[in-house]
Amino acid sequence: MIPVQQRKTMINRQSKMMSIKRQSSLLSLSRSGFYYQPSQESKTNLDILSFLDKQYLKTPFYGVERLHALLAQQG
Numbered sequence: 001m002i003p004v005q006q007r008k009t010m011i012n013r014q015s016k017m018m019s020i021k022r023q024s025s026l027l028s029l030s031r032s033g034f035y036y037q038p039s040q041e042s043k044t045n046l047d048i049l050s051f052l053d054k055q056y057l058k059t060p061f062y063g064v065e066r067l068h069a070l071l072a073q074q075g
Contacts, residue, residue: 008034 002010007027011020011034024031051074052067062070 004029004033 007029010027011023011029012018013020015023020034021031024034048071051071055062055067055070059066
């Protein structure tokens with residue numbers, strides 16, 4: 001079986017003889033999967049996750065409420 005990423009590259013968007021729908025079907029791909037573009041994480045979200053990771057390594061006994069309070073203090 002050919003990997004999904006490789007099958008996606010086999011679809012010819014400019015083909016006048018065969019629609020993308022038909023090409024996707026022949027390659028066993030969903031059209032939504034062909035068009036899907038993964039979103040990127042925002043800088044703010046990455047900063048928050050980094051803070052939480054560092055804090056958890058320092059104080060693994062803190063619960064969700066305590067970590068939430070720390071985030072609120074940090075702004």
